[in-house]
Amino acid sequence: MLTLGQAAKEVGKSKTAIANAIKEGRLSANRLENGQYQIDPAELFRVYQSINRQEESKGVQSETPINKASLQGETDLLRELVAQIKDERDDLRRRLDVSETARQRETEAREKDSAELRRLTLLLTHQPEPTAKKSGLYQKLFGRDKTKV
Missing domain, CATH: 1.20.5 (Single alpha-helices involved in coiled-coils or other helix-helix interfaces)
Incomplete structure (x- = not known):
């Protein structure tokens, strides 16, 4: 079983991050009478990847031809x-x-x-094409349509 500090070192996280994961229910841990957490390593590595595994996976990626x-x-x-x-x-x-x-x-x-x-x-059909409106007497005398006045 790991303490909060040991768990944080194993996965490269802060104690606060681990404590928050426990409070949020993402990580299960037992709390002792003195208030310290006991974290099962299998449970820790279920949620977080260990630093050794992170380095291994980085090495594998860089070695891929x-x-x-x-x-x-x-x-x-x-x-x-x-x-x-x-x-x-x-x-x-x-x-x-x-x-x-x-x-x-x-x-x-x-x-x-x-x-x-x-x-x-x-x-x-002998129908004349429609032409413009015939001008009346008023139009001839005054040169404009009386409806527009």
């Missing part, structure tokens, strides 16, 4: 894929612009044909 050639090959492959995707995106944008331009031209042509068809229909 890195194959830079394969990483470079993967990086180059990913760059090629990104470039290919960008080319496809640009091609799709060009196609979209072309189709949008064609759609606008068709819409304008339909509107023009519709106006021409309306004009021809009016001519065939």
